Amino acid sequence: MPIFKDIASLRQWRQSLQGTLAFVPTMGNLHEGHMALVRLAAARAENVLVSIYVNPLQFGPQEDFTRYPRSLDKDLQQLHAAGCSTVFTPDDALMYPRGRKDLSIIMPPHSLAKPLCGAHRAGHFAGVCTVVNKLLQMIQPEILILGEKDYQQLRIVQQMVADMNMTVQVLPGPLQREANGLAYSSRNALLSPDERQMAPLLAATLGDLAQRSRSESAITELAQAGRDSLEQAGFVVDYLELRDSQSLQLLDHGVPGARWFAAAYLGQTRLIDNVMIPL
Secondary structure (H helix, E strand, O other), X not given: OOEEOXXXXXXXHHHHOOOOEEEEEEOOOOXXXXXXXXXXXXXXXXXXXXXXXXOHHXXXXXXXXXXXXXXXXXXXXXXXXXXXXXXXXXXXXXXXXXXXXXXXXXXXXXXXXXXXXXXXXXXXXXXXHHHHHHHHHHHOOOEEEEEOOOHHHHHHHHHHHHHOOOOXXXXXXXXXXXXXXXXXXXXXXXXXXXXXXXXXXXXXXXXXXXXXXXXXXXXXXXXXXXXXXXXXXXXXXXXXXXXXXXXXXXXXXXXXXXEEEEEEEEOOEEEEEEEEXXX
16 A cells, blocks of 8 residues: 655556546544545545545644644554555645745635634634645545535535536545444544543434424524533533535524534534434
């Protein structure tokens, strides 16, 4: 499994490929959610490339960039065992050669980036769009695989690809959960044992709201009840909202296919999740 750190070698490998290439961008510290995306990529393409890069551009000054878990050796072992074709591990000097504060272009996100995490993490999605655009330019895959756990990110990248007339096909990978319902996330490693015991309540609360909003119309009251339940348990809630799955517009009534979105802190760790109202 070749591991590339520079663009020239990566492009030489890319030009030698036969068959389609599926790309899975990650920030490392891989878990079963990532492995499910790799398996999906392998099922859709003859070749699979995974990138591992903790992108500083999408972290705010008070966020957890320095705490973000890194486990490159273990990640590479998992990817090799999963049959990944190759791995791209750029560094800051390659991605932002003149420094990340001196970029000629930062991809400006669109209206999909304004609510939810966009309202609480200034500049986050500009950083996401910029790094994904740069990686796509370097790698030139036919297929891009993104997970539905970061659902707002998925929709923003889908819209960026459409707006920029890119030919890459964006495929969503279903959200993967631990046996207790907690959505797989690299940040779960930062939770204390007590916080890990509490963390599944986030998914349970959203699942309950998704079921109740099929028949109950008092969405504002449902949302407040869910927020109160989480905060009483020790979460600090950024948002808990029902939104349209495509436009991400706020909804005041339950619609099959709409999604409940939440972000909340347990201690210093920020967790996000979303659950769709059943069709």
